Amino acid sequence: xxxxxxxxxxxxMAIYVSTHMTALGILxxxxxxxxxxxxxxxxxxxxxxxxxxxxxxIVLVKLCQRFPQESFYQYNPKIIGKWFGILLSFSxxxxxxxxxxxxxxxxxxxxxxxxxxxxxxxxxxxxxxxxGVYLTVGGINPLVRLFEVLFTPSILIFxxxxxxxxxxFEPNNIRPVLGQxxxxxxxxxxxxxxxxxxxxxxxxxxxxxxxxxxxxxxITLGIATPLFFYIMTTIxxxxxxxxxxxxxxxxxxLSLFRQFEYTGIxxxxxxxxxxxxxxxxxxxxxxxxxxxxxxxxxxxxxxxIKPFIFGLAPFMYVISLSPKNINDFFxxxxxxxxxxxxxxxxxxxxxxxxxxxxxxxxxxxx
Amino acid sequence: MFQLLKIFLVCCSLFIISGCWDxxxxxxxxxxxxxxxxxxxxxxxxxxxxxxxxNIIKMTLQNISPKSSPQSDKGGQQQKYENVTGSGDSIxxxxxEISLKKDVPPYGAHLKILVIGEKLVKEKNLQILLALFxxxxxxxxxxxxxxxxxxxxxxxxxxxDVPAFTLVGIEKNRYRSVKMLPAIRLGKxxxxxxxxxxxxxxxxxxxxxxxxxxGGAIIKGNTNRLIxxxxxxxxxxxxxxxxxxxxxxITGRDPKTHGLISxxxxxxxxxxxxxxxxxxxxxxxxxxxxxxxNEEHVHAGNxxxxxxxxxxxxxxxxxxxxxxxxxxxxLQKKYQxxxxxxxxxxxxxxxxxxxxxxxxxxxxxxxxxxxxxxSITIRDYMIKGKKEISD
Numbered sequence: 001x002x003x004x005x006x007x008x009x010x011x012x013m014a015i016y017v018s019t020h021m022t023a024l025g026i027l028x029x030x031x032x033x034x035x036x037x038x039x040x041x042x043x044x045x046x047x048x049x050x051x052x053x054x055x056x057x058i059v060l061v062k063l064c065q066r067f068p069q070e071s072f073y074q075y076n077p078k079i080i081g082k083w084f085g086i087l088l089s090f091s092x093x094x095x096x097x098x099x100x101x102x103x104x105x106x107x108x109x110x111x112x113x114x115x116x117x118x119x120x121x122x123x124x125x126x127x128x129x130x131x132g133v134y135l136t137v138g139g140i141n142p143l144v145r146l147f148e149v150l151f152t153p154s155i156l157i158f159x160x161x162x163x164x165x166x167x168x169f170e171p172n173n174i175r176p177v178l179g180q181x182x183x184x185x186x187x188x189x190x191x192x193x194x195x196x197x198x199x200x201x202x203x204x205x206x207x208x209x210x211x212x213x214x215x216x217x218x219i220t221l222g223i224a225t226p227l228f229f230y231i232m233t234t235i236x237x238x239x240x241x242x243x244x245x246x247x248x249x250x251x252x253x254l255s256l257f258r259q260f261e262y263t264g265i266x267x268x269x270x271x272x273x274x275x276x277x278x279x280x281x282x283x284x285x286x287x288x289x290x291x292x293x294x295x296x297x298x299x300x301x302x303x304x305i306k307p308f309i310f311g312l313a314p315f316m317y318v319i320s321l322s323p324k325n326i327n328d329f330f331x332x333x334x335x336x337x338x339x340x341x342x343x344x345x346x347x348x349x350x351x352x353x354x355x356x357x358x359x360x361x362x363x364x365x366x
Numbered sequence: 367m368f369q370l371l372k373i374f375l376v377c378c379s380l381f382i383i384s385g386c387w388d389x390x391x392x393x394x395x396x397x398x399x400x401x402x403x404x405x406x407x408x409x410x411x412x413x414x415x416x417x418x419x420x421n422i423i424k425m426t427l428q429n430i431s432p433k434s435s436p437q438s439d440k441g442g443q444q445q446k447y448e449n450v451t452g453s454g455d456s457i458x459x460x461x462x463e464i465s466l467k468k469d470v471p472p473y474g475a476h477l478k479i480l481v482i483g484e485k486l487v488k489e490k491n492l493q494i495l496l497a498l499f500x501x502x503x504x505x506x507x508x509x510x511x512x513x514x515x516x517x518x519x520x521x522x523x524x525x526x527d528v529p530a531f532t533l534v535g536i537e538k539n540r541y542r543s544v545k546m547l548p549a550i551r552l553g554k555x556x557x558x559x560x561x562x563x564x565x566x567x568x569x570x571x572x573x574x575x576x577x578x579x580x581g582g583a584i585i586k587g588n589t590n591r592l593i594x595x596x597x598x599x600x601x602x603x604x605x606x607x608x609x610x611x612x613x614x615x616i617t618g619r620d621p622k623t624h625g626l627i628s629x630x631x632x633x634x635x636x637x638x639x640x641x642x643x644x645x646x647x648x649x650x651x652x653x654x655x656x657x658x659x660n661e662e663h664v665h666a667g668n669x670x671x672x673x674x675x676x677x678x679x680x681x682x683x684x685x686x687x688x689x690x691x692x693x694x695x696x697l698q699k700k701y702q703x704x705x706x707x708x709x710x711x712x713x714x715x716x717x718x719x720x721x722x723x724x725x726x727x728x729x730x731x732x733x734x735x736x737x738x739x740x741s742i743t744i745r746d747y748m749i750k751g752k753k754e755i756s757d
Contacts, residue, residue, distance in 0.1 A: 039717075113503050114503050115388075116386075116387060116388045117388060117503070118387055118388045119387035119388055120387075123387060168551075168553075168554075172707075172710050172714065175714045176713070176714045176715075176717045179713075179714070179717025179718070179720075180717055180718070240553075241553070241557050242557045242558075242560075242561055243561070244557060244560040244561035244562075244563075245553070245556065245557025245558075245560050245561065247560065248556065248557075248560045255507060255553065258506045258507045258508065258553065259507045259508055259551065259553040259554075260508055261506070261508045269506070
């Protein structure tokens with residue numbers, strides 16, 4: 001069960017949430033948002049939904065703070081009863097398993113498309129999962145330490161590469177701001193769901209926090225960082241490809257980096273860098289999904305976590321290969337987006353109301 | 367024993383992790399650097415028996431091989447590239463056709479330039495034509511597109527080292543000429559076509575293995591077909607309207623002595639201001655340019671006197687106004703098409719009304735009065751100010 005040394009600091013928590021958020025969603029975000037808004041205001045939609053998510057994530061933290069030493073799997077039976085609680089825990093676990101599988105499939109699709117066209121999916125997915133298992137077996141601490149290591153280079157490379165795309169940036173493409181009023185912007189908030197899932201892991205990992213009272217700070221920082229990337233990505237992609245162009249690209253963000261070349265400096269092409277850090281980000285999301293779902297099983301059945309990690313890995317492999325084509329895959333993504341949002345917005349809000357009404361709270365042992 | 371097993375396993379892993387599934391030796395690739403698409407009505411050759419194809423498109427690929435070619439002792443010029451031709455009904459079909467003729471597969475990731483023949487773009491929808499290049503992961507969106515007057519294949523047969531690189535090199539000379547359009551790249555072309563926007567692509571002419579960038583090819587947005595060309599001066603005028611000028615010269619005539627005055631542009635700023643009054647549309651185009659006096663064939667032109675500079679500015683202003691007027695005339699009267707970005711400004715300034723205007727914009731544009739306001743400032747005149755009268 002939980003060891004005393006499995007404690008993570010506030011910064012680590014923020015990094016954990018933000019690395020979990022940045023994953024597949026970012027690559028398709030400009031397209032899905034613009035397809036709904038049909039105006040260049042997609043970035044405002046992203047900003048607004050980010051703020052909304054942050055608001056509900058604070059509610060989520062408030063719920064967790066009622067039970068600072070326990071994870072969602074452990075405290076939800078206390079609030080809504082044993083059977084409902086277990087049902088809810090299992091749906092959360094299923095969600096994480098699906099999300100993890102979805103992420104690996106996305107990684108495989110993009111690698112297949114841009115990097116290794118002849119390599120079978122198996123050859124990219126299996127090492128990916130094996131590495132994930134190897135990391136997860138160590139527990140939460142190796143996980144967050146890896147995230148910390150990856151965090152700074154990812155941000156630096158991302159900012160440099162996205163600024164290089166200024167070469168093809170046309171300000172006219174993102175003008176006028178709010179030309180068709182606020183309505184398209186509101187509509188555009190809905191498809192941002194997949195990109196903004198992530199804070200729901202807090203339900204589980206909050207129990208590892210060294211200072212639970214700083215939970216709100218951690219989650220706000222954790223959401224703000226990816227949100228900043230999302231907004232930048234949306235603006236630059238739209239500015240470069242235009243409203244109509246963005247909608248025609250399967251992976252608009254990768255297309256963005258294929259629009260320009262720089263001659264004279266060491267590297268001419270930069271999509272490789274973007275792919276490299278992005279695959280790392282996918283890996284982190286996959287690893288957290290694997291860990292959190294295995295932890296769920298171990299806490300529900302009160303058993304060691306290791307067998308569950310090893311047991312889940314082949315499952316995720318099979319699920320990741322199950323979408324028949326890329327459209328199936330995107331549909332799965334939409335579905336996961338909505339489920340994720342439900343776990344951020346609906347579940348914590350209802351739970352906290354019930355908990356307040358029934359006066360359920362963790363009673364300090366001392 | 368267990369230790370030994372571990373070491374054995376580690377050694378085994380070397381076999382798996384040291385290789386790359388997709389590795390291809392660079393010597394065994396034919397790098398495409400240029401491609402040309404042409405319309406063909408060539409009869410099916412005797413090699414192609416048993417096909418049901420009609421040979422609509424002819425494609426010429428310019429390949430360079432990284433293999434170092436041995437220096438020939440005879441002193442003969444070693445050709446650094448190889449042109450491969452294939453024809454068929456779809457682009458991918460031609461690529462596969464080439465694989466039946468060549469031992470090394472063409473590799474598209476370094477395609478720099480794509481030239482399309484005039485006849486083909488007049489007949490075929492450019493969006494469909496370029497679909498393969500847009501969809502494939504190999505060819506990058508940064509590949510430059512040109513339209514060739516006449517045959518596109520000829521532009522890849524220039525008497526230079528590697529013709530495709532020559533074309534890319536010319537494209538970089540935009541800071542020296544106002545008569546060149548900004549390079550339009552595959553990604554931009556595809557975005558424009560997705561938007562049903564009209565646009566203009568640099569066109570080239572080739573004669574006796576020599577090329578010249580002359581004018582622009584106008585692509586109409588709703589059909590994605592070529593509808594006509596602008597000549598070099600009209601392109602210059604268009605560039606002044608869009609402000610897409612990095613340098614180059616404008617030559618005017620001194621109103622007093624009719625001597626030539628050459629003005630080298632250092633900057634051009636332009637602003638299109640749309641006006642909407644009910645249904646009535648009009649535009650103001652403000653063009654501001656700064657530059658220097660570089661050459662004058664005016665006797666007794668004294669650049670130290672502001673009076674002469676003012677006269678020179680007037681002369682250049684007149685010339686620019688003439689260029690702008692000329693291109694607007696062609697766009698509005700002859701082709702009735704907006705490629706100068708007037709629609710963009712209308713969309714930005716009047717986003718609500720734009721939804722109605724959008725449908726028959728080209729017609730509205732062709733009837734809209736456009737006033738241009740040009741202001742020229744001559745900053746300096748290099749190290750020689752006064753001209754001696756020698757005769």
